[in-house]
Amino acid sequence: MWAAGAQRRAGLALAAAAAAAAAAVLALAAWRRRRPLREVLFFPSPPSCTEALLAEATEPGGAARPCPCPLPRGDCSLSRLLRRLLSARRSLEICLFAFSSPQLGRAVQLLHRRGVRVRVVTDAQYMGLQGSQIGLLRHAGIQVRHDQENGYMHHKFAIVDGRMLITGSLNWTTQAIQNNRENVLVMEDAEYVKPFLDEFERIWEEYNPINYRFFSKGNK
Amino acid sequence: MWAAGAQRRAGLALAAAAAAAAAAVLALAAWRRRRPLREVLFFPSPPSCTEALLAEATEPGGAARPCPCPLPRGDCSLSRLLRRLLSARRSLEICLFAFSSPQLGRAVQLLHRRGVRVRVVTDAQYMGLQGSQIGLLRHAGIQVRHDQENGYMHHKFAIVDGRMLITGSLNWTTQAIQNNRENVLVMEDAEYVKPFLDEFERIWEEYNPINYRFFSKGNK
Numbered sequence: 001m002w003a004a005g006a007q008r009r010a011g012l013a014l015a016a017a018a019a020a021a022a023a024a025v026l027a028l029a030a031w032r033r034r035r036p037l038r039e040v041l042f043f044p045s046p047p048s049c050t051e052a053l054l055a056e057a058t059e060p061g062g063a064a065r066p067c068p069c070p071l072p073r074g075d076c077s078l079s080r081l082l083r084r085l086l087s088a089r090r091s092l093e094i095c096l097f098a099f100s101s102p103q104l105g106r107a108v109q110l111l112h113r114r115g116v117r118v119r120v121v122t123d124a125q126y127m128g129l130q131g132s133q134i135g136l137l138r139h140a141g142i143q144v145r146h147d148q149e150n151g152y153m154h155h156k157f158a159i160v161d162g163r164m165l166i167t168g169s170l171n172w173t174t175q176a177i178q179n180n181r182e183n184v185l186v187m188e189d190a191e192y193v194k195p196f197l198d199e200f201e202r203i204w205e206e207y208n209p210i211n212y213r214f215f216s217k218g219n220k
Numbered sequence: 221m222w223a224a225g226a227q228r229r230a231g232l233a234l235a236a237a238a239a240a241a242a243a244a245v246l247a248l249a250a251w252r253r254r255r256p257l258r259e260v261l262f263f264p265s266p267p268s269c270t271e272a273l274l275a276e277a278t279e280p281g282g283a284a285r286p287c288p289c290p291l292p293r294g295d296c297s298l299s300r301l302l303r304r305l306l307s308a309r310r311s312l313e314i315c316l317f318a319f320s321s322p323q324l325g326r327a328v329q330l331l332h333r334r335g336v337r338v339r340v341v342t343d344a345q346y347m348g349l350q351g352s353q354i355g356l357l358r359h360a361g362i363q364v365r366h367d368q369e370n371g372y373m374h375h376k377f378a379i380v381d382g383r384m385l386i387t388g389s390l391n392w393t394t395q396a397i398q399n400n401r402e403n404v405l406v407m408e409d410a411e412y413v414k415p416f417l418d419e420f421e422r423i424w425e426e427y428n429p430i431n432y433r434f435f436s437k438g439n440k
Contacts, residue, residue, distance in 0.1 A: 010230035017237035024244055038411040042419055044371060097389075151264060151399030154389050167403065169317075169374050169389065179371030181423065183387065185405070185412065191258040192405065199262055203401065 036188035039084075043170060043182035045077035050103050053079060057086040057110055077184070078177055081166070082107055084186050088116045088160045093200045095121045095155040098132075098171035105133035105172075109140050120144040121203050123153040133172075145207035153203070157196055165193045256408035259304075263390060263402035265297035270323050273299060277306040277330055297404070298397055301386070302327055304406050308336045308380045313420045315341045315375040318352075318391035325353035325392075329360045340364040341423050343373040353392075365427035373423070377416055385413045 051067035067073070082103065085092070088111050099105070099122060112118045120137060124146040127134040138144050147153040157167035168184035170176050187193070271287035287293070302323065305312070308331050319325070319342060332338045340357055344366040347354040358364050367373040377387035388404035390396050407413065 006226035006230055010226055010233055013230055013233035013237060017233055017240060020237060020240055020244075024240075038409060040412060040415040042415070147401070149399075149401075151395070151401065154396065154400040154402050156389050157403070167388070167405070169376050169387075175371070176374065179369075180374040181367070181369075181371065182374050183377065183416070183419070185387070189258060189409075192260060195260040195262070196403070199403070 036190075037164065037186060038189070039080070039186040041077040041080055041168075041184040041186070043077050043176065043184070044178050044180060045079075047071055047178055048076050048078060049073040050079060050082055053082055053086070054103075054106055054110065057107070078103070080186075081184060084160065084164065084166055085158065086111070087164075090161050091117045091119075091159075092161075093119050093121075093159040093197070093204075095153070095157050095200055095203065096172055097123045097152060097154045097156055098126045098173050098176075099137075100129075100131040100133055100173045101177060102133070102174070105136060108133075108137060108142070112137075112140060112142050118142050119200075119204060121153065121155075121200065121207060122146050124148060125152065131173075145204060145209070147207055148212060155199075157200075159193065159197055159200060162197060163193060164188050165196050167192075167196065256410075257384065257406060258409070259300070259406040261297040261300055261388075261404040261406070263297050263396065263404070264398050264400060267291055267398055268296050268298060269293040270299060270302055273302055273306070274323075274326055274330065277327070277334075298323070301404060304380065304384065304386055305378065306331070307384075310381050311337045311339075311379075312381075313339050313341075313379040313417070313424075315373070315377050315420055315423065316392055317343045317372060317374045317376060318346045318393050318396075319357075320349075320351040320353055320393045320395075321397060322353070322394070325356060328353075328357060328362070332357075332360060332362050338362050339420075339424060341373065341375075341420065341427060342366050344368060345372065351393075365424060365429070367427055368432055375419075377420075379413065379417055379420060382417060383413060384408050385416050387416065 049067050049069050049071040050073075051069070052073055055062070055065065085104070085107050092108070092111055094108065099120075108118060120134070120142060122134055122144060126132065127146055134144055156169065156171055157165060159165055165187050166184060167187075168182065170182040170184050176182055269287050269289050269291040270293075271289070272293055275282070275285065305324070305327050312328070312331055314328065319340075328338060328340075340354070340362060342354055342364060346352065347366055354364055376389065376391055377385060379385055385407045386404060388402065390402040390404050396402055
């Protein structure tokens with residue numbers, strides 16, 4: 001009896017050790033699977049055709065109509081940035097000093113039409129300049145708010161579905177994309193995403209049009 | 221004998237399970253200890269006195285001479301950024317579109333005097349403007365290289381001791397620090413630090429003065 005008991009205890013202990021090892025392996029695999037996305041994009045990005053990317057996002061699985069333009073259409077920093085943006089399913093917050101890239105403007109409008117809740121914060125001084133996408137976004141029914149401050153609203157970030165932060169030195173302009181030395185970080189670490197979401201909500205509330213000050217000519 | 225053998229096996233199995241559990245706890249603790257720094261700073265940062273911080277970095281442990289200025293000297297985004305910079309012991313790479321903040325300029329000169337290897341890359345169009353720190357840094361013997369491109373060298377990052385990346389939307393100007401909406405990320409994740417180090421070395425080599433083109437008037 002005693003021997004049988006000891007044997008049973010040995011068996012149980014071995015089973016416990018095996019279970020602990022299996023749990024550790026599973027936890028490690030889950031951690032690897034859940035490992036947050038960390039990507040760095042550098043610019044300039046060569047001029048490239050993004051029609052196929054935008055068409056696929058407009059009509060997933062639809063018949064591809066090849067674009068006749070001569071631009072290359074391979075993988076580049078702009079196409080990667082576009083793919084990350086177009087992965088939005090529920091929400092997109094954008095906080096940009098300058099936004100004049102037609103390609104990124106079309107992507108944002110496309111997401112809006114697809115039912116993604118898009119909110120844009122931008123800088124008052126820049127938004128009225130020729131080539132700015134802000135007027136087009138507003139015309140499409142997208143909510144845009146701007147500052148009324150002396151300083152610049154100089155952020156350049158976007159948040160996709162409340163879980164992916166896209167931030168860096170890059171303003172969303174063709175000049176910056178094609179000619180400047182720029183960086184963009186794509187990150188899912190909550191330590192970075194959460195403060196930027198909070199910053200967006202803070203600015204969004206502060207720039208609420210009910211807070212805008214309108215001066216009559218007499219007050220000049 | 222058989223019973224004693226089973227007992228020994230049970231004991232060994234239990235010891236193995238305990239050792240595995242202890243190893244897992246130690247690994248977790250080590251991972252937590254080694255957890256990379258992740259910090260987000262937002263600006264504007266209120267005008268503040270950084271004399272004490274710079275004095276402490278000049279002469280660690282030296283007698284503190286209180287600054288008579290009336291500015292607050294508490295914790296703020298600028299003081300945190302300064303602290304991170306001043307933690308450099310071996311090397312500091314700086315890649316900045318615009319650098320005119322006297323406080324950050326003094327910190328960089330201080331590190332240079334302390335024997336830290338400082339290298340600066342900047343934008344040609346901006347570096348000659350009034351208030352730029354670039355001339356002072358060069359005068360102090362710090363290596364500076366600039367672009368000769370049509371686009372802007374628009375990065376805004378620094379790397380401390382090859383292990384800490386400081387990057388964001390912030391140009392190192394008093395205007396940006398005190399008036400603009402800006403962000404700075406401080407990060408030690410190798411996935412971010414390594415590509416920025418590589419980008420710096422690429423630009424540093426490309427902007428080597430032996431590659432500068434000098435045109436005579438006849439070639440205009």
